Amino acid sequence: MPIRDTIGQTILELSRQDKRIVVLTADLAGSLRVDSFQKTYPDRFFDAGVAEQNMAGVAAGLALYGKTPFILSFAVFNPGLNLSMIRTIAYSNLNVKIVGGHAGLSNAGDGATHQALEDIAIMRSLPNMTVLSPADDAQARWAIKQAVKINGPVYIRSTRLDTPTLKHAQEFKLGQPEPVDAKSKIQNNKIEVLIFSTGPIINTAIQVAKTLNQQKIATRAINLHTLKPINTDAIKQLITQTQKLVVTIEDHQIAAGLGGLVAEISAEITTSRAPLLRIGVKDSFGQSARSAEKLYEAYGLDQASIVKQILEVYSNASS
Amino acid sequence: MKLMTRPELKKQATKIRQHVWQMIYTAQSGHPAGSLGVTDILTTLYFTPILKYQAKNPQWPERDYFLLSNGHVCPALYATLAEAGFFSKSKLNTLRQLNSPLQGHPHVGSLPGVENTSGPLGQGLSQAVGVALGLKTDKKINHVFVLTSDGEHQEGQTWEAYMFAAKYALNNLTVIIDRNLVQIDGKTEEVMPLERLKLKLASFRWRVLETDGHDFKDLIDKLQKAKASQRPSVIIAHTIPGKGVSFIENDYRWHGKVPHEAEYYEGLEELMGKTQ
Numbered sequence: 001m002p003i004r005d006t007i008g009q010t011i012l013e014l015s016r017q018d019k020r021i022v023v024l025t026a027d028l029a030g031s032l033r034v035d036s037f038q039k040t041y042p043d044r045f046f047d048a049g050v051a052e053q054n055m056a057g058v059a060a061g062l063a064l065y066g067k068t069p070f071i072l073s074f075a076v077f078n079p080g081l082n083l084s085m086i087r088t089i090a091y092s093n094l095n096v097k098i099v100g101g102h103a104g105l106s107n108a109g110d111g112a113t114h115q116a117l118e119d120i121a122i123m124r125s126l127p128n129m130t131v132l133s134p135a136d137d138a139q140a141r142w143a144i145k146q147a148v149k150i151n152g153p154v155y156i157r158s159t160r161l162d163t164p165t166l167k168h169a170q171e172f173k174l175g176q177p178e179p180v181d182a183k184s185k186i187q188n189n190k191i192e193v194l195i196f197s198t199g200p201i202i203n204t205a206i207q208v209a210k211t212l213n214q215q216k217i218a219t220r221a222i223n224l225h226t227l228k229p230i231n232t233d234a235i236k237q238l239i240t241q242t243q244k245l246v247v248t249i250e251d252h253q254i255a256a257g258l259g260g261l262v263a264e265i266s267a268e269i270t271t272s273r274a275p276l277l278r279i280g281v282k283d284s285f286g287q288s289a290r291s292a293e294k295l296y297e298a299y300g301l302d303q304a305s306i307v308k309q310i311l312e313v314y315s316n317a318s319s
Numbered sequence: 320m321k322l323m324t325r326p327e328l329k330k331q332a333t334k335i336r337q338h339v340w341q342m343i344y345t346a347q348s349g350h351p352a353g354s355l356g357v358t359d360i361l362t363t364l365y366f367t368p369i370l371k372y373q374a375k376n377p378q379w380p381e382r383d384y385f386l387l388s389n390g391h392v393c394p395a396l397y398a399t400l401a402e403a404g405f406f407s408k409s410k411l412n413t414l415r416q417l418n419s420p421l422q423g424h425p426h427v428g429s430l431p432g433v434e435n436t437s438g439p440l441g442q443g444l445s446q447a448v449g450v451a452l453g454l455k456t457d458k459k460i461n462h463v464f465v466l467t468s469d470g471e472h473q474e475g476q477t478w479e480a481y482m483f484a485a486k487y488a489l490n491n492l493t494v495i496i497d498r499n500l501v502q503i504d505g506k507t508e509e510v511m512p513l514e515r516l517k518l519k520l521a522s523f524r525w526r527v528l529e530t531d532g533h534d535f536k537d538l539i540d541k542l543q544k545a546k547a548s549q550r551p552s553v554i555i556a557h558t559i560p561g562k563g564v565s566f567i568e569n570d571y572r573w574h575g576k577v578p579h580e581a582e583y584y585e586g587l588e589e590l591m592g593k594t595q
Contacts, residue, residue: 022453022456043456049479051482053445053476053479054480057480058445058446058448058449060445061386061435061447061451062450062453064446065449065453067453067456084439085476
């Protein structure tokens, strides 16, 4: 199920119990899947029109008054067009939940103007902000519940495409890395390649790990559904246990995104550690394509390209 | 609260102006012109029954809300809140100092009576709209006042907020525009003309009122009219930037300038003379 569908459904479900929840969009109720909320709770739904700055500002005021507003638009605009207002929301520590939709290259057809590749970088640099990047419907449901529980601003990265449901072996905990290859028999002290990923591209990361394991390279894949706050000690421990190579895979710029985050944490490790390979969008904009698959191929983010990149660095690291 | 006569309101405003002048001089940074210019507006709100509040219970659910959008005039808001009893006047001389709750631009949560964070221009009206929308959704009768500058009407977000408030018919919202005709770089009509402002506002389906921003009778009258209005109302308050310190009045260069020592004492003497 697409993450955006789960987000819309979960907001609607929680709103039955929690009367503080209100929803605002900037002329994208259908795209962000809050049209059913609009029909069910017309008095708690506000369409700001094509005006994302004011949408965020009105949400700030609603939060000052005591409501729990969700603001939903495409991640290129929210945050982006309304960054200054979101910064004020963060500084005021207001209870505003920001959903950035259609994030990453997975939004293939619309081209670079509509492909948010910097939203994680922006949002994780803001004090008081929680940044969640769900990988499937179970995590999207969890992310919305967390967002409502947290008294402060939360960013939830949402995507458009149908996304497979992962097999989760454990409960999600805010800030905790989640191993997504639970059946893996690799002992932690035998990890050669460690892969961090976030969002639906985790499915590619899992396939990459499988391929490498088949080639007798002991590989683990870790999902980071929370990018802020994050348990840095747990990340450091995973990195120091890795013998050959740490890899990040993301549908986002590698600068200041997931790759940047892991690089920051890794650089603080004082003992010897494996080198880091960051795979993602490298200082370029996206473009239009007929499908997300074609676009991922063009940007080196398909399974085969990723395996190839890892093997090149892996063999150098081994020699 | 005993009703203040007009001479008493004038005296109260002068006390606030004295604080403002001293605070900015002590801090050695800040915005004197706008702060002195809006003082009579703030005095009218806080020292007549127009704004319902309890200074010792700032979160009182039945209060009216006052939001500031042009955060740089906060010395006037801080001094008004202190005079109204929200916190001790001894805090005023900590303006812009490390760890002071009196930040250079207001921060919600730092100081009793400050309802919103402001500083980035154009963001206050949206926030006031949000508060008014929340109140209206819950069928509450509290009123929301927001003070804006004329310069920040060059920000697009302000007009987004006017549209939104008209759509949701927020008659529990009153905007006051400090129409002092100046901004940092010069006169508003030269930097980026706002006229015909009244027509613009009316065409956004707002009720537009005008007042002399230093005439208490006129201010009370227009604020009462706006509060009772069936439509969202905006009051264009014609003010003199730097009001009360004659040698800085109407001079845009005093937007963010600190008086040097001789100027400070000259201004203080003028302000002190007015309360004797």
